[in-house]
Amino acid sequence: xxxxxxxIRCRSCQQLYPGGDLDRYLWCPACRNEVRRHGIAWARGIxxxxxxxxxxxxxxxxxPSRSYLPFYLIMLAMTYLLISRIAMAVVQGYYRARGRVVGxxxxxEESGS
Ligand SMILES: [Zn+2]
Numbered sequence: 001x002x003x004x005x006x007x008i009r010c011r012s013c014q015q016l017y018p019g020g021d022l023d024r025y026l027w028c029p030a031c032r033n034e035v036r037r038h039g040i041a042w043a044r045g046i047x048x049x050x051x052x053x054x055x056x057x058x059x060x061x062x063x064p065s066r067s068y069l070p071f072y073l074i075m076l077a078m079t080y081l082l083i084s085r086i087a088m089a090v091v092q093g094y095y096r097a098r099g100r101v102v103g104x105x106x107x108x109e110e111s112g113s
Pocket of ligand 1: 028
């Protein structure tokens with residue numbers, strides 16, 4: 001072995017890190033941050049699209065009355081929160097399952113694993 005026994009490769013970027021720096025999926029902090037950043041971006045976009053879709057449906061089909069406007073706004077806010085959380089979990093799960101995150105290049109040229 002040419003590296004220390006306590007050093008483990010990140011599964012995403014293939015860099016060596018002390019074992020304590022990696023999480024249970026063997027991802028380094030930089031790759032975790034990158035996954036979180038991508039997850040937040042996708043979650044916001046999908047949450048806004050879901051919110052806009054629900055708002056369009058409400059305006060065109062339900063014709064909300066002014067007296068119930070606060071409840072519809074709360075419904076839209078809850079939709080955004082719930083959908084964006086689900087989207088965040090799905091996007092992060094996708095990158096974790098893929099084993100690599102966009103934007104973090106593999107700095108090790110060794111092929112195969
Ligand atoms: Zn990494």
